[in-house]
Amino acid sequence: MAQQKFCHMVGVLLLGLSLQAGAAQAVKSLPSETPEKFTPSVDSYDFVKREVMIPMRDGVKLKTFILVPRSATRDAKAPIIMTRTPYNAAGRVSRFNSPRLAAVVPQMHDTNVEAGYIVVYQDVRGKFGSEGDYVLTRPLRGPLNPTKVDHATDAYDTIEWLVKNVPESNGRVGTIGGSYEGYTTVMSTVNPHPALKVAVPFAPMIDGWMGDDWFHNGAFRQGAALEFIYGQQSTRSGSFKWWWDSYDIYDTFLRAGSAGALAKTRGLEQLGFWRAISEHTSYDSWWQEQAVDKLLARQPLKVPMMIVGGLFDQEDIYGSPALYKALAPKDPNGELVHLVMGPWNHGQGRREGRSLGALEFNGDTAGWFRNKIMQPFLDHHLKDAPKPNTPRVLVYETGANEWHEYDHWPRSCANGCAQKSRPLYLLSGGRLGFEAPQAGESGYDEYISDPAKPVPYRQRPILPMSAANSGWGEWLVDDQRHAASRTDVLVYQTEPLTEAVRLAGQPIAQLFASTSGTDSDWVVKIIDVWPDEVPDRPSMGGYQLMLSADIFRGRYRADLSKPQPLTSNEALPYSIALPQVNHTFLPGHRIMVQIQSSWFPLYDRNPQSFVPNIMFAEPASYVKATQRIWRTPEQASSIELPVVAAQ
Structure with missing residues (x-):
């Protein structure tokens, strides 16, 4: 009997386990609550987004996003404004998750959206959703590009497709964008499609050796270039991120030694663009044949263009004025080519422009520009709006905080103002003055430049430019007292000014300098020193505001394309063009010049x-040097200032 009960209990237990297993099986077979394909309800959106792959002439297809406002229809057609980007078009058209087009696209398009434009973003070939091979700033077809395609042909083919396949389009297209996107905007004007009616490049990359992203007068911009190249070329999607092994990147670079040594630790030798620029450290034909200003100077001017730049652009301060200088002679009446220079850092003209670092401006200068200057210019060419009174050159004057119109730039003024170059001389005792050194005066100022303790370009700790709190966009307006206190930085300044001094144009440093070494860098900075006390803004007391500064690599003194050693301890002349300024030194302020190596x-x-090749200099090559700046009547170092006479 006991055995029967036991067997019965076992049977019940097994049955229970079997039922539990069945229940578990039933749970596993529950249908998914997620559909195989979900279709969002977007009826409340004020735009329609289309994703297409547009074929190029070589068969490569480029990922393109077309955002059509609901106000644009087959009967009420609208113009297209297009940006071609290496920075992920999908991300560019999803700034915020919003049903409103103005919130979705970059702030640069705020007035475009208000005007009812169709907005188009496209991944350049080889990046993100586009097919093809990626070449960083792909050169135009020619000696450096033996293929049949470049950014100009891709823009042409894209516009051809858009005007035929976007039924809401009025058949007119404008291109717009900043930095690399500014470069592709400029490229769209080379052999342009007939439907391309206007272009607005913001801070375009124009000449990477002379003064944009990669070099300035031969000195390599390692602090920004290495990280950027790594992110751009290591993968199609930019998924590999550069890493740092110290909080203060000053330490990382100093420990590495040369730029090439640091690049090797990150594997950059695998990347084509790094290999190219590390081999072409001089201004040879490789650079000259892809300098955009030189290329466009040889092209017919067919597309009206508004070139936009920033007076404090920390990345591409050279490009905008250089492009204007190249194109202006083709437009003697000032109807096709316009230049706008705002008080902005890199890209700030596309966002808000009320302030920059410690500087405060007269309202939102960038928003005012887009609304009052840029949009009427676009509407005229894309919508047959009345012709606006667009200034040939419009530049914001810092110090006085007001806009000025010019007939040309950088050497002519509107309204008959008198402008001339006045040398501001470096004098004994750390003085600056408009009177040249007197006969009988002799001398120089000297400092020891030690590569083991280089002058930081901003107050340490220095964070990576990509760090959220790096302040990278503000460093050109940093207080320069951190440098003035060093013994390896020469400082010259005027007495407090008794009347305003207004500058409009390009300062040029005319130095007589010698070094005990056989190569040297020369850094020249023009600074506005605020009064010791500023009652309404106490934090600005004594502030040393850098207005214009650049670096020159001595080996290129005689020939930019052929580096040559310097003759030790011989005073040699240098002419160093500095970034352009439009600024008034107010009474009570001082003009300061700092020089370092x-x-x-x-x-x-x-x-x-x-x-x-300095890129790969060995540790033993780095030596201390005695640097001298000469200030005699025969060798009078000075800064040529573009002074505007008081009216």
Whole structure:
């Protein structure tokens, strides 16, 4: 009997386990509550987004996003404004998750959206959703590009497709964008499609050796370039991120030694663009044949263009005025080519422009520009709006905080103002003055430049430019007292001004300098020193505001394309063109000039002994040097200032 009960209990247990297993099986077979394909309800959106792959002439297809406002229809057609980007078009058209087009696209398009434009973003070939091979700033077809395609042909083919396949389009297209997107905007004007009616490049990359992203006058911009190249070329999607092994990147670069040594630790030798620029460190034909200003100077001017730049652009300060200078002679009446220079950093003209670092401006200068200057210009060419009174040149004047119109730039003024170059001389005792050194005066000022302790380009700790709190966009307006206190930085300044001094144009440093080494860098900075006390803004007391500054690598003094060693201890003349300014030094302020021989780690260190390629200089090549700036009547170092006479 006991055995029967036991067997019965076992049977019940097994049955229970079987039922539980069945229940578990039933749970596993529950249908998914997620559909195989979900279709969002977007009826409340004020735009329609289309994703297409547009074929190019070589068969490669480029991922393109077309955002059509609901106000644009087959009967009420609208113009297209297009941007071609290496920075992920999908991300560019999803700034916020919003049913409103103005919130979805970059702020640059705020007035475009209000005007009812169709907005188009496209991944350039080889990046993100587009097919094809990626070449960073792909050169135009020719000696450096033997293929049949470039950014100009891709823009042409894209416009051809858009005007035929977007039924809401009125058949007119404008291109717009900043930085790399500014470069592709400019490229769209080369052999342009007939439907391309206007272009607005913001801070375009124009000449990467002379003064944009990669070099400035031969000095390599390692602090920004290495990280950027790594992110752009290591993968199609930019999924590999550069890493740092110190909080203060000054330490990372100093420990690495040369730029090439640091690049090797990150595997950059695998990347084509790094290999190219590390081989072409001089201004040789490789650079000259892809300098956009030189290329466009040889092209017919067919597309009206508004070139937009920033007076404090920390990345592409050279490009906008250089492009205007190249194109202006083709437009003697000032109807096709316009230049706008605002008080902005890189890209700030596309966002809000009320302030920059410690500087405060008269309202939202960027929003005012887009609304009052840019949009009427676009509407005229894309919508047959009345012709606006667009200034040929419009530049914001810092110090006085007001806009000025010019007939040309940088050497002519509107309204008959008198402008001339006035030398501001470096004098004994750290003085600056408009009177040249007197007969009988002799001398120089000297400092020891030690590559083991280079001058930081901003107050340490220095964070990576990509760090959220790096302040990278503000460093050109940093207080320069951190440098003025160093013994390896020469400082000259005027007495407090008794009347305003207004500058409009390009300062040029005319130095007589010698070094005990066989190579040297020279950094020149023009600074507005605020009064010791500023009652309404106490934090600005004594502020040293950098207005115009640049670096020059001595080996290129005689020939930019052929580096040559410097003759030790011989005073040699240097003419260094500095970034352009439009500024008034107010009464009570001082004009200051600082001179140094390193600007680290933004620029790589000069070993100060001549080596074939500084990118790969060995540790033993870095030596101390005695640097001298001469200030005699025969060798009078000065800064040529574009002074505007008081009216």
